Amino acid sequence: MRTWSRKNSLSGVKIRSDMDAREATVLRSLVGSVVSLLSERAKDAPTDELTQLTGLRTGHSTAPEDAALARLLPDFHRADDGSDDTADLNGALRGLHEPEIIDEKLAAGAVILRTLPTDGGKIVLTPEQADAWLMGLNDVRLALGTTLGIDADTPEVLDEGDPRAPHLDVYHWLTWMQDSLVQVLTP
Numbered sequence: 001m002r003t004w005s006r007k008n009s010l011s012g013v014k015i016r017s018d019m020d021a022r023e024a025t026v027l028r029s030l031v032g033s034v035v036s037l038l039s040e041r042a043k044d045a046p047t048d049e050l051t052q053l054t055g056l057r058t059g060h061s062t063a064p065e066d067a068a069l070a071r072l073l074p075d076f077h078r079a080d081d082g083s084d085d086t087a088d089l090n091g092a093l094r095g096l097h098e099p100e101i102i103d104e105k106l107a108a109g110a111v112i113l114r115t116l117p118t119d120g121g122k123i124v125l126t127p128e129q130a131d132a133w134l135m136g137l138n139d140v141r142l143a144l145g146t147t148l149g150i151d152a153d154t155p156e157v158l159d160e161g162d163p164r165a166p167h168l169d170v171y172h173w174l175t176w177m178q179d180s181l182v183q184v185l186t187p
C-alpha cells in the first residue's frame with residue numbers, strides 16, 4: 001500500500017492511495033470479521049415495550065463476554081477504586097447508547113467495504129469517507145490487538161516461533177495505514 005495523499009479536484013478534496021490485491025483481501029476479511037461481531041451483538045439486543053411504544057431502541061445492559069467485542073464496546077464509567085460499584089450505571093448507559101454506537105461502527109465498516117476495491121487498486125475517498133476509514137481501521141486494530149494480547153509490554157517484533165508474529169505484522173500495517181491517513185487529514 002502507498003501512503004495516503006490529499007488532492008484538490010474540481011469536485012472537492014480527495015484522499016487517495018493504492019492497495020494490492022493481497023492487502024485488500026486481508027483488510028476486507030478483518031473488517032468483515034468486526035462487522036460480523038457487531039452485527040451479532042446488535043441482532044441479539046433485547047426488545048421491550050418501551051421500544052415498541054417510543055421507537056427508542058435499547059441495547060444490552062451487560063458488557064459483551066467476547067474480549068474483542070468488549071474492547072470495541074467498553075464500559076462507560078469505571079470506579080476510581082477499581083470496585084464494581086458502577087455496574088448499574090454502565091448497564092443503563094449501555095442500554096441507552098450501545099445501539100447507536102454499533103450503528104456508527106457498522107456504517108464505518110460498510111464505507112471501507114464499499115470503497116475498497118475487491119482486487120486491489122486505487123482508493124479514492126472524500127474527507128467524510130476517510131473519517132469513516134479512520135474509525136473502521138481503529139476498530140479493526142482494537143479487535144486484532146485484543147485477540148493477539150497486545151499491550152504496552154509487547155515487543156515490536158516477536159520471535160519467529162511465536163504464532164502471533166505474522167498477525168503482529170498485520171497489526172503494525174494497520175497502525176501505519178491509520179497513521180498515514182491521519183497525517184493527510186490533519187491540516
